[in-house]
């Protein structure tokens with residue numbers, strides 16, 4: 001493909017695929033969105049809603065390796081390495097270790113820092129265009145600790161961390177007393193970030209993005225893509241036994257993206273990094289309270305328009321493996337210990353973050369099949385990075401320079 005495409009097929013209707021589909025359609029490329037299910041049942045619906053521009057440091061780091069033993073689930077931590085899924089996570093873990101050298105960590109941090117710096121402006125542009133600016137609240141977030149020791153250690157960690165364009169302040173004693181009214185667990189310290197934010201309602205975000213895509217003239221196809229080829233034009237085969245053709249195909253199927261690339265000779269080390277949430281009707285949690293990270297519990301609590309959600313856990317497995325109910329039990333126990341009210345019964349949800357071993361996304365065009373683009377692997381930051389990824393994909397499609405250097409996100413790094 002040497003000229004800008006006039007048509008495109010986007011595979012996957014998560015927040016990343018949808019943001020890309022809107023960006024392509026807006027730039028005059030007739031786009032068809034292919035996905036099997038209703039919008040927003042995957043990770044894009046169940047996430048914590050946090051626009052986390054402060055998470056500049058990739059998890060693949062020397063610090064992560066040192067802290068891993070005490071972060072394991074059976075020791076009370078968030079990291080699950082289920083023995084029955086060892087074939088899924090062991091090869092990933094070995095690659096993660098290789099990606100955690102100081103030099104690679106430093107390069108990853110520079111790459112994530114550059115794309116995260118554009119994340120919030122890109123969301124403002126996308127939601128302004130969609131007429132849905134109220135869905136983005138730029139009021140930062142709060143991190144709290146429940147003991148003097150964990151507050152001192154946590155504060156030291158954040159002071160040493162690169163937080164990109166986000167900044168934080170210590171919460172004053174008066175501010176801490178205010179936060180204390182939200183929970184019965186004693187709070188020993190807190191910091192408040194500026195520059196980060198939240199999506200106020202993930203379901204409404206999905207509806208607003210779909211509405212914008214349709215209003216721009218985008219088409220939809222309810223089907224599962226089973227194969228993609230793309231040397232001159234792109235061809236996407238569907239489980240309905242037919243094929244669609246276009247000038248460009250974009251693989252944005254989240255944690256299910258790798259099997260679409262395998263027949264093209266690309267073995268992508270993508271893992272389903274599963275997270276859990278419980279959620280209920282928000283009662284006494286203030287509607288304008290920012291997302292609150294209970295760092296000692298590795299849990300984030302987010303107030304959405306009508307709901308309160310508590311999310312946690314990183315469980316390395318296959319996307320289709322059965323959930324581990326002990327994780328919901330632990331979330332319920334945390335919520336009880338904090339004295340939060342979710343109403344009864346709270347919904348329980350599991351979903352898969354699409355994660356690559358160096359904790360950088362994959363955004364680019366395939367060198368050997370240039371009619372195929374890809375945008376997946378956004379790990380814990382898919383909501384945060386969706387809008388900027390859409391802009392980057394539209395620029396790539398038009399053979400323009402993206403506003404950020406995309407070379408660190410090229411899949412060639414795994415060949």
Ligand SMILES: Cc1cc2nc3c(=O)[nH]c(=O)nc-3n(C[C@H](O)[C@H](O)[C@H](O)COP(=O)(O)OP(=O)(O)OC[C@H]3O[C@@H](n4cnc5c(N)ncnc54)[C@H](O)[C@@H]3O)c2cc1C
Pocket residue numbers: 011012013014015016017034035036037040041042043044045046047048049050051052223224225226252253254255256257273274275276277311312351352353354375376377378379380381382383384385
């Ligand atoms: C508990 C939890 C909390 C999180 N919190 C945050 C947060 O606060 N902030 C943040 O930025 N990120 C967060 N994340 C990460 C974020 O949710 C993900 O990175 C993001 O949703 C990934 O989006 P996606 O569009 O790539 O994938 P998905 O949302 O998984 O969407 C992929 C879509 O592709 C479709 N699909 C799959 N296979 C095919 C196929 N063959 N053909 C067609 N369609 C297909 C699926 O149906 C699905 O709808 C969190 C994740 C979890 C699990």
